[in-house]
Amino acid sequence: MDADEMSEGEAISEWEMPDLEANYAQKERDYYRAKMAKVGTVIICPWCGKRLIKRTYQHKFCSTTHKDRYHNTINPEKQARARCFNSRRR
Numbered sequence: 001m002d003a004d005e006m007s008e009g010e011a012i013s014e015w016e017m018p019d020l021e022a023n024y025a026q027k028e029r030d031y032y033r034a035k036m037a038k039v040g041t042v043i044i045c046p047w048c049g050k051r052l053i054k055r056t057y058q059h060k061f062c063s064t065t066h067k068d069r070y071h072n073t074i075n076p077e078k079q080a081r082a083r084c085f086n087s088r089r090r
């Protein structure tokens with residue numbers, strides 16, 4: 001009955017990420033998995049979710065662009081949280 005409302009919903013931009021916190025958590029999880037994975041096994045680029053073979057010990061991203069983006073996006077957030085954590089340490 002409300003078909004018009006449904007089609008309007010599809011117009012939402014992909015740039016809007018309502019669940020940003022969950023998104024970061026997923027990226028951090030993929031980053032950790034990629035970090036711990038053995039060379040030669042399949043890892044998931046923490047930034048875009050692409051599957052790739054881990055080439056070197058430090059290899060975690062499909063490209064340096066995604067590596068930079070990940071660190072620019074995740075780290076400030078993480079550091080702020082860590083600082084908050086430390087100041088509240090008992």
Ligand SMILES: [Zn+2]
Nearest residue numbers: 045048062066
């Ligand atoms: Zn990527």
